[in-house]
Amino acid sequence: xxxxxxxxxxxxxxxxxxxxxxxxGLNAKITVSSHQLKNADxxxxxxxxxxxxxxxxxxxxxxxxxxxxxxxxxxxxxCIGLQLFFKExxxxxxxxxxxxxxxxxxxxxxxxVPHMGWNTLRIVKQxxxxxxxxxxxxxxxxxxxxxxxxxxxxxxxxxxxxxxxxSAIASESVYGxxxxxxxxxxxxxxxxxxxxxxxxx
Numbered sequence: 001x002x003x004x005x006x007x008x009x010x011x012x013x014x015x016x017x018x019x020x021x022x023x024x025g026l027n028a029k030i031t032v033s034s035h036q037l038k039n040a041d042x043x044x045x046x047x048x049x050x051x052x053x054x055x056x057x058x059x060x061x062x063x064x065x066x067x068x069x070x071x072x073x074x075x076x077x078x079c080i081g082l083q084l085f086f087k088e089x090x091x092x093x094x095x096x097x098x099x100x101x102x103x104x105x106x107x108x109x110x111x112x113v114p115h116m117g118w119n120t121l122r123i124v125k126q127x128x129x130x131x132x133x134x135x136x137x138x139x140x141x142x143x144x145x146x147x148x149x150x151x152x153x154x155x156x157x158x159x160x161x162x163x164x165x166x167s168a169i170a171s172e173s174v175y176g177x178x179x180x181x182x183x184x185x186x187x188x189x190x191x192x193x194x195x196x197x198x199x200x201x
Contacts, residue, residue, distance in 0.1 A: 009057035045081030055094030082176030111162035
């Protein structure tokens with residue numbers, strides 16, 4: 001069974017992601033070990049937490065994550081995990097992985113923040129992660145910031161909440177969701193199942 005490493009950088013929601021990945025056929029392990037990252041079949045950056053605190057923990061493994069991405073190891077970033085794909089966030093200081101150009105900015109003051117609850121996905125570009133997922137499917141969000149990308153070509157889904165923002169991206173073996181698939185019921189399990197299929201190929 002392929003091994004998926006959930007990197008623990010001090011955020012919440014690790015166990016629910018571990019359980020969901022195991023449901024879809026991956027051997028999921030939570031770790032802070034750079035050695036395990038190097039040998040992983042897939043890597044997940046999870047959670048609910050602080051950009052600044054997460055970047056501090058990630059500093060020790062940035063090179064290993066960069067090597068994994070270059071080697072084609074499937075990488076899934078969820079919520080703050082997606083935001084860590086970028087160099088900066090309006091949430092606070094710290095330098096993210098800078099895999100893509102852009103930054104995370106705050107949701108507009110015109111809406112209640114955090115954006116918490118179910119909302120729809122508008123699939124703007126079909127990709128492996130959304131195979132069998134209907135456009136306008138409902139998924140679960142908990143966030144106060146969202147990514148603004150320079151390269152719009154890697155945006156695969158958008159969501160409206162005060163503004164229209166990128167709620168999923170995909171580029172080669174790197175996938176990111178602003179929503180929480182592990183909390184999104186059958187639709188979320190379908191998405192994670194698709195990720196597992198990518199890992200197993």
